[in-house]
Structures are given as structure tokens and as C-alpha cells.
Amino acid sequence: MDLPTVILIAVGLAMDATAVSVAGGVSVREGRARTALTLALVFGGFQTGMTVLGWYAGSALAGFIGWIDHWVAFFLLLFIGGKMIYEGLRGEDGEPVAFEKPLVLLTLGVATSIDALAVGLSFAVLGSAVLVPAAIIGIVSALLSLVGFWFGGVFGGRHREWAEVVGGAVLLFIGVRILFEHLFI
Template sequence: MWGSHMLGGQFVTLLIMAVALGMDAFSLGIGIGLRGIRWNHMIRLSTIIGIFHIIMPLGGMYAGGFVSGLLGHVATAAAGVLLVLLGGHMIYSSLRGEDAQTFDHRTIWGTLLFALGVSADSFSVGVTLGMFAADLLLTVLLFGFFGSMMSIIGLLLGQRVSHKLGGYGEACGGAVLLVFGLLFIF
């Protein structure tokens, strides 16, 4: 009973984090969607984003497990600070209105660069989760699913809404990460 309660709490936490990390792909997808994207490019881009949202936190979790073994109790505070910085950076970037699309997303290299860019945050969060020994399979499946689905939703929605919503999406994702970071610290 106790184990299932802990897993349920971990699931909710990982679900919220997956959605928060997917907000970056969602908001940038809106920007690309506003410029127009063909259906096959949309599928390719969201699939590669999903794959990167699996690979990046996986690498981060292995690194985080190693760091946790070295640092012990300091790891919790370090993980919290990392999430606060990451969330703060996402909010700051959205408020500055940085344009993440400086390349052609239709080429394979442009697609890979875009996917790497929106998935880089998941590596840092993976490091944090590795310090807490989060469930590996659950983490990468949730992150991959939400990274992919939120990017395709953003691409589709981008064809229908203003550019401002994209910035708010990234800011919301950053706020969630910032709150989790503060909870880990305090």
C-alpha cells in the first residue's frame, strides 16, 4: 500500500514536470505553426522532439544518479537550485520574446537542432530526477509522450492563434519548474 502511494505521488509529479517541459515544445511549435508547416514535416518534427525528450532526460538521470552518489544530501538542494534556474530562464526568455527559430525546420539538420533546443531542458531536469532516483521508465515515457504531443498541438494551434500565446506557454512551463525547484529547496 505504501509503495503504491509513493508511486502515485511520483506519477503526478512526473506528469506535471512532463507537461511543464512540453510547454517549451508547445510554445515554439506555435511559432512554427504560424509560419506554416506541412503535415509530414509536422509529424517528423514532433516525433523527433519526442525521441529527444526520451534521450535527454535519460542521459540526465544517469548523470544525476552518479552525482547523487557523490554529493549525498547536498544533491537535493542542488537539484532544487537547478530547477529554479531553469524555470527562471524559461520565464525570462518568454518575457524577452526571444525568437528560437533561426534555422529552417524543414531540413533534417534544422529539425534535429530544433528538437535538441527544446529538449535541452529535459536533460537538466533528468539530472535532478536522477538525484531522487525517480522511476526511469515512467519518466522517459511521460517526457517523450508529452514532448511529442505538445509540440504537435502547438504546431496545429499555431496555425490558428496569435504569437503571444506561445510566450505565455513557455512562461507557464517555467513557472511550474520554478515552483518545483523551490519545493525541493525548502
């Protein structure tokens, strides 16, 4: 898979973590630098790990679904992107989150990286390598988490929902592109 596509996928996947980091930037008042770095490491680490885990799972299944791999990738990305757009447009605000608690960090890490698991599966069924894309996905997630935390502190979280909408749209675009390339090129 080419670098621009991997970067677009990474940005799309990072939107959940970025949105959570924006919320953290809005609500955390003490230990801001520590919390921002912790969130970045947790989100980047989980995005990387889940992408690799998805790739391994997909590699085990690739022989069974190789003849429909582009459709699998398309529907996975369509589902993930659509879910992100729906949640971003719904825009419900919940209770404040205690970002410093380990169980909360673990839960947020898993919740924001489920999409990366599906993308890793897509990489496997498309026969793409995983280590470099997974590292890029993790680094982009960590960097955008830091930016989101800063953005939340400065702008008060007014635009957090739109981060998910943009991320979902990017994943939809990638899914359509994969399907188009396999059907027409």
C-alpha cells in the same frame, strides 16, 4: 516520484518544444501534417533521450552529492524555470525557421531538450526511477508539440511567449516543492 509530479514536470519541459511548434504552425504552409508529426517525434524523442542521459550522468554523481540532492534539484529547476520565464517575457521574434531541414530539426531537438537533461540529473540525485517518467515526458512533449503546431496555425502565434512563461513557472513550483518536502516533511 508520483505521477502528478511527473506530469507537471513533463508539461513544464514541453513548453520550449510547444513554443517552437507554435512558430512552426505559424510559418509552415506546405506539408503541414508531415511537419507537425516530424516536430512531435523529434521533440518527444529528444526529451525522452535527454532525460535518460541526464539520469545516467546523475547516477554517476549521486554518491558524491547525495547529501545535498534536494538543493541540486531545486537550483537546477530554479535555473531552468527562470530561464524559460525570462525568454518567454523577452519575447523576441527571430528569422523564420526552415523546419523541414534535418540539421534544423537536430538543433531544435537538442536546444529544446537541454532542460530535460537537467531534470534527468535531478531524478537521479533524488533516487527516482527514470524510464517511465522519461516516457511520459516524451509523450507529453510530442502531444503538446502537435497541439502547439495546430494552435500556431489557427491563432497566428500571438501567445507563444506565454507558453514558455507557464512552463517555467511549473518548473519553479516543482523545485520549491522538492526543497520543501526535503526540508520540512
